[in-house]
Amino acid sequence: MSLIALRRALTEPAAPGIGPLPADAACLLLDLEAPPRLAAHLRAVHDTALRLVDAIGDALPRLRFDHEEVLFGAATHDIGKVIHTGELSGPGHAHERAGYELLLAHGVDARLARFARNHATWTAADISTEDLLVSLADKIWKAKRVRDLEDRVVEVADPP
Template sequence: MTDRNDLRLRPLPDEVTLLLAELAAPPRLVAHLRLVHDVAVRLADGVAAYCPGLAFDRAAVLFGAATHDIGKTVHRAELSAPGSAHEPAGRGLLLAAGVPPELARFAAGHAQWGPDSAVEDLLVSLADKAWKNRRVPDLEDLLVTAPARAGGGERWEVFLALDELLTAIGDGAEERLAYQALFPTA
């Protein structure tokens, strides 16, 4: 679970690293989780800096990003093909490992979000898209609403700040995609 190039990725939380080792997680999955976790740090810190009045659980966001695809240890075909069987499987793995339901939820819900989604869920979902520079306007719009309501400014101001942050994150997507490709799926 070490770097194989010069990307300076933040390490996964220790408890996640141990769990991935216990589950014999494929190297590609570990690389992906590190990439999404690293982007989640940037997103969470950027949103918090822009709107200090927006209350959200940063640690939950980072844990969620670090474990969102953990079910792919069971459904390995989904490492290289579409599928959603890993989502409930991941939640089950996390619950079986003693992870509280409020954290295990990210594994099952990272691909589903809507107007009632918590900021933490939106940040995890967005990190899972932004790492490869995939922009999802409906998801971004939901995230813009929370800081605007928390006194972070007008919606258009929040949109511009988020757009700037996502553009900066997107600029490193090619390097992140190349990094992930260095690791085998088995």
């Protein structure tokens, strides 16, 4: 694995204007010598989350959620794929728990590390708005419609 390719994936301009990851997430990926493909994916999901929280903030100003949590979660949600590299191109959930433990081991607060563990469990009854938004950003980036997830976000945004 090339650190040059990883640095490029983290910093070079990407189409269509995808911004950089937050510095703390980028440093963590460099420290872990993450695969460039993972860095590019996290960067794209982070950018999608940034656009999503901005749009939701404008459209639903009364909806309360922690923007910074969502952005950190989007930037690190798949970090366990540093360990479970087979899940970069194939199915699997082993990266979720591994990512949570990896973030904790690197000093990330459990409140933020949870996104690595929770990003695929958006159906849980006690899931937070922030968790839902990270899951939604990951799906939007993939151009994958998940109506039940979208409905959950709408319910949180506009409760009955």
